[in-house]
Amino acid sequence: MPKVSFTKALKRFYPTLENKIYIKGDNISEILDGIEEKHPGIKDYIVEENGQLRKHVNIFCGEDPIDDRITLSDMVGEEDEVFIIQALSGG
């Protein structure tokens, strides 16, 4: 089952969020749905209401940023690790 790691920034809003969790899913969109089931509301922090990845949020599968930021269709393998992190922006 894919492993998912989160930026610690999200723990401020979801204190029970573990650093790494295992979520079932064949692509990024399904992974996010699985995270949402465990932590209701968190998906709104990661994607816009039209489902696109937020501009200043990045998702990596292994060391590669995902290609499809619109429908989040990038495939995820059983052994993959997915990283959800914020972009380095702001001030």
Add this chain to the structure above:
Amino acid sequence: MKNKLLVATRKGLIVFQRDAVSKWKVIGAHFNGIPVSMVYEDPRDGNWWVSLDHGHWGIKLHKSNDKGKTWEEVEAPKYPEGTLVKEGVDATLRYIWAFAAPSSDGSNSLLIGTEPGGLFRLNIQTSESKLNQSLWNHPSRTDQWFGGGRDYPGIHSIVLDPRNDQHMYVGISVAGVFETQDGGNSWMPKNKGLKAEFLPNPDAEIGHDPHILLASSKQPDYMWQQNHCGIYRTENGGDQWIDVSDRDGEAYFGFALAMDDEYPERAWVAPAQSDEIRVPIDQKLCICRTEDGGKNWNTLNSGLPQSYAYDIIYRHCLINQQDELFFGTTTGNLFYSSDGGDHWEALHQFLPMVYCLTWAD
């Protein structure tokens, strides 16, 4: 008189309170490090509402029913699937810029003004927000509304008629003032008399930039706006706006405006030099006050910095209750006057950029 001041800033919400000897002191801070775009105390039940403008995580809505001791997140408005700002651009929530509480429905709903131009009604019990489709589908929206300072049009003012809150106005940058008399089922522009000097036709019906829109609760047809192109008032609910700017003096360009609820011909503005040069005039910070509906303006600067000042006062950052005034600035100053603006003192000079002030109990 209210004894708390809520200060929404680029780095959080800061709460001031008047103490036993009438001194204003900071008593708390919330959402440290997070931009708070708007703050509002619901006059019906005293609940506090804030909108957070996370750089990374989107726009969030939080409510406190115990004066900030605890907060709960409420689902922020969402544009319905398939809603487009224009062809090829999905409408998504960019900013929350206004709150208003309809008095006629108990404490069931809250009106929320947003960028990119949607007015929402939040059902507080269910946390569901509904986009006002009539305003969103106004035939002028796609071609005659545009962003001003922000990428897309934004509703920054919601003015409810206390006699009948089916009657309300919204102020939109950039589109103008719109009125509904049927609870939002239909909307009409109310921009007659305004000048949009940035348009090929300054007298266009739509495409104006009211920076802030206010009405007297005692005389609701008496309204003011600080506009991008001057200061205007109306005594007939927006049927005709009158330019009362002092184009040869200070009271002309700016963002913020406050009005005396009891004596609506009395108002204050926070001038900046011009559209092109957004600093205090000659870098001397001042507030201007009129007692006669804008026929005459007095410049008030006692206690305000009179050299190398760079403070701009955003549209929701000048407020009054009777003769008490506060204004907060882009450079983190918070000024207070207890005498209608004749004298000012700096209550704080090291705040983050100030986005919104509101009184609270």
